[in-house]
Amino acid sequence: MCALPARGSLESLRFDNRFVRGLPGDAAPRNAPRQVFGACYSRVAPTAVAAPRLLACAPEVARLIGLDPEECQRPEFAEVFGGNALLPGMEPYAACYGGHQFGQWAGQLGDGRAINLGEVVNPQGLHLTLQLKGAGPTPYARTADGRAVLRSSLREFLCSEAMHHLGVPTTRALSLVATGEPVLRDMLYSGNIRPEPGAVVCRVAPSFTRFGHFEIHAARGDHALLRQLADYTLRHDFPTLGEPGPATFVEMFREVCRRTAVMVAHWMRVGFVHGVMNTDNMSILGLTIDYGPYGWLEDYDPDWTPNTTDAQGRRYAFGRQPKVAAWNLARLGEALLPLVGDVRPLQEALESYSATYAQAWRAMMAAKLGLSAWQADDEPLVDDLLALMQQAECDWTIFFRTLVALPAPDTTMDEDALLAPFVHASYLPEGLDAGMRAAALDWLARYQARCRADGRPLEARAAAMHAVNPKYVPRNYLAQQAIERAEAGDLSLLHTLQAVLRRPYDEQPEHEALAAKRPEWARHKPGCSMLSCSS
Numbered sequence: 001m002c003a004l005p006a007r008g009s010l011e012s013l014r015f016d017n018r019f020v021r022g023l024p025g026d027a028a029p030r031n032a033p034r035q036v037f038g039a040c041y042s043r044v045a046p047t048a049v050a051a052p053r054l055l056a057c058a059p060e061v062a063r064l065i066g067l068d069p070e071e072c073q074r075p076e077f078a079e080v081f082g083g084n085a086l087l088p089g090m091e092p093y094a095a096c097y098g099g100h101q102f103g104q105w106a107g108q109l110g111d112g113r114a115i116n117l118g119e120v121v122n123p124q125g126l127h128l129t130l131q132l133k134g135a136g137p138t139p140y141a142r143t144a145d146g147r148a149v150l151r152s153s154l155r156e157f158l159c160s161e162a163m164h165h166l167g168v169p170t171t172r173a174l175s176l177v178a179t180g181e182p183v184l185r186d187m188l189y190s191g192n193i194r195p196e197p198g199a200v201v202c203r204v205a206p207s208f209t210r211f212g213h214f215e216i217h218a219a220r221g222d223h224a225l226l227r228q229l230a231d232y233t234l235r236h237d238f239p240t241l242g243e244p245g246p247a248t249f250v251e252m253f254r255e256v257c258r259r260t261a262v263m264v265a266h267w268m269r270v271g272f273v274h275g276v277m278n279t280d281n282m283s284i285l286g287l288t289i290d291y292g293p294y295g296w297l298e299d300y301d302p303d304w305t306p307n308t309t310d311a312q313g314r315r316y317a318f319g320r321q322p323k324v325a326a327w328n329l330a331r332l333g334e335a336l337l338p339l340v341g342d343v344r345p346l347q348e349a350l351e352s353y354s355a356t357y358a359q360a361w362r363a364m365m366a367a368k369l370g371l372s373a374w375q376a377d378d379e380p381l382v383d384d385l386l387a388l389m390q391q392a393e394c395d396w397t398i399f400f401r402t403l404v405a406l407p408a409p410d411t412t413m414d415e416d417a418l419l420a421p422f423v424h425a426s427y428l429p430e431g432l433d434a435g436m437r438a439a440a441l442d443w444l445a446r447y448q449a450r451c452r453a454d455g456r457p458l459e460a461r462a463a464a465m466h467a468v469n470p471k472y473v474p475r476n477y478l479a480q481q482a483i484e485r486a487e488a489g490d491l492s493l494l495h496t497l498q499a500v501l502r503r504p505y506d507e508q509p510e511h512e513a514l515a516a517k518r519p520e521w522a523r524h525k526p527g528c529s530m531l532s533c534s535s
């Protein structure tokens with residue numbers, strides 16, 4: 001008689017691969033770059049690497065998939081999640097999708113370096129797809145190598161988990177495994193190609209379906225396959241909406257609009273800039289997906305983009321994200337049109353995005369300011385604050401956190417103490433000038449009057465503000481420092497950041513330094529303020 005695998009062990013993971021079972025695959029799955037027609041995926045195995053070694057794992061994600069976190073330390077874990085071995089039940093594949101990149105239809109893109117290992121069924125019965133990023137080329141790799149460098153993999157691992165703990169809908173990350181192999185990259189696209197250490201992230205999500213999955217079949221006029229994918233998505237990703245049909249496809253689209261609005265409002269709340277909001281990087285579940293040249297807002301500037309490729313057009317700048325999401329949703333709506341037959345209900349659902357987003361933004365700004373609810377005349381208060389923050393170059397995270405400590409409205413105190421949120425958060429080398437000080441004092445007086453009218457007790461307001469305004473975010477320069485140390489073999493900062501970012505709303509006095517403003521040296525340093533798509 002065979003012994004059963006121990007509960008929580010790697011061998012005990014149970015797979016139920018609905019995507020490959022329920023949708024048509026590539027009839028000729030040879031692993032060479034090409035156009036793949038009539039299929040939602042191609043079966044392809046990860047390419048083995050020289051020396052897989054675990055650099056970090058997320059115990060919470062291990063538990064989520066039903067794995068005992070101790071299991072991550074086994075050599076077998078690094079073998080599987082570095083791409084050298086498969087567990088029983090895994091059926092690896094790369095998905096076919098297209099996308100609009102920077103506003104232009106780009107044709108077939110697909111998982112060029114992402115390989116889905118399988119859908120694990122967790123102890124609660126939830127299906128979670130395990131996906132390796134950087135596990136070698138697939139039929140969708142075009143001219144690229146299918147690999148990922150340590151710096152980009154570490155950034156994805158660290159940030160996607162931090163986003164989860166910040167309460168932002170996101171794909172998760174189980175592990176970061178070094179491949180032991182170099183990858184050639186031109187980090188700044190300056191003609192300076194150098195070998196960098198390679199690494200593989202294992203991402204986890206209930207579904208990795210993107211807007212582009214639908215767009216590719218619509219663009220090719222393959223409406224039968226489009227319909228199959230829509231049926232599948234409705235049944236598995238939106239099971240409460242009912243039987244597939246034109247009306248439920250509209251409801252599905254409306255739900256994607258709603259979730260996308262909620263996701264983007266969270267991005268704005270925490271100061272996250274995705275950097276490459278192409279339609280192939282938009283999740284049907286409204287999850288933040290594909291962490292590339294993303295960045296964290298330091299001084300408030302709606303025009304800021306971390307992505308050097310976007311420096312000219314600033315299409316994906318912080319303040320444009322809500323509008324770009326609507327543009328992307330419109331492309332998804334167009335792709336679904338052949339299945340719905342009538343543009344009006346789709347148009348109407350798309351319009352719900354703006355209303356949902358506007359409502360989410362107002363609720364979010366009221367919460368950031370500690371107000372129990374948004375009132376119709378709060379708009380000038382918020383607009384004036386944003387204008388002031390931009391002028392005074394105030395750090396998005398530090399400002400709101402410091403505002404919490406503003407004393408009770410009726411306490412008389414000196415100007416400097418009152419101005420603390422602006423002064424502490426400002427990046428202006430000379431500090432605030434007289435005009436800015438006067439404007440800030442005026443705003444603070446209005447804000448205090450508003451808080452008084454709101455009537456919330458001080459402690460309740462402070463607690464509410466602490467719950468939505470994080471103390472710790474994975475600041476660009478911190479991630480860069482963690483990368484430089486990891487490249488030199490020292491993983492301590494990565495692990496410290498991982499631990500601190502697990503509780504981003506808590507004061508952690510021993511880690512006060514990790515909540516500090518960006519130091520001056522990082523202002524223009526590559527990796528800190530500018531990132532390329534090279535990854």
Ligand code: AMP
Nearest residue numbers: 109110111112113141144145146147290
């Ligand atoms: P991204 O800009 O990361 O969203 O990638 C756009 C497309 O390029 C997707 O189809 C990716 O899978 C593919 N891609 C990016 N980098 C690589 C790589 N190193 N090897 C193969 N495909 C890649």
Ligand code: MG
Nearest residue numbers: 280281289290
């Ligand atoms: Mg992508």
